Each structure stands twice: as C-alpha cells, then as structure tokens.
C-alpha cells in the first residue's frame with residue numbers, strides 16, 4: 001500500500017515537472033513580434049494572435065507557395081536579419097504577392 005502511494009506521488013511530481021517544462025517552452029515561443037506596426041493585415045493578425053511563432057509559420061507558407069511557383073526565394077531574400085526580422089524595402093510588395 002505504502003509503495004503505491006510513493007509511486008503515485010512520484011508519477012504526480014513527474015507530470016507536474018513535465019507540465020512546467022512545456023509551459024516554459026511555450027512562453028519562449030510566444031515571443032512577440034519585433035515590429036509594432038505592420039504593412040499587411042495577415043502578418044499583423046499572426047503577430048497579434050501567436051507572436052513571432054505564428055508569423056514564422058505564415059512566412060514558411062509564403063516561401064513554400066513562391067517556391068512551388070518556381071521562385072528562388074528564402075527568408076534572406078526579404079529579411080536582412082533573422083534575429084530582428086528587419087526586411088528590405090522591396091520585401092513588402094514581394095510578400096503581398098504570396099499572401
């Protein structure tokens with residue numbers, strides 16, 4: 001009886017530990033976008049609802065679409081930095097084509 005109690009406690013502690021770990025990872029991923037104003041509704045919506053993580057997955061879709069159409073394109077085609085996600089002046093028009 002006693003040993004089941006200990007096992008149960010351990011399992012509980014483990015589950016809580018895992019839960020806390022997951023929450024931390026989510027926080028890191030829910031990092032807000034670095035820009036505060038946006039040129040496109042789509043990116044603004046992604047940033048507002050899911051932060052940089054959501055913006056990135058939108059961008060990945062854009063790249064996929066453009067590649068499927070035969071464009072040679074990647075994140076660096078439009079962004080001068082993949083840390084701040086600063087973009088080139090012509091990137092906005094280029095992006096609108098694929099949104």
Ligand code: HEC
Pocket residue numbers: 032033034035036037038039040041043044047052055056059060062063073074075076077078079084085087091092093094095
């Ligand atoms: C066709 C050009 C283009 C490509 C390719 C592109 N981006 Fe972007 N990206 C933009 C533009 C323009 C914005 C800003 C949009 C706005 O203001 O509405 C942006 C915004 C972002 C943002 C939000 C920036 C912030 O404020 O934090 C992230 C994150 C991002 N891009 C990541 C990526 C990643 C990762 C890739 C590669 C998978 C990529 N982008 C490819 C043009 C591009």
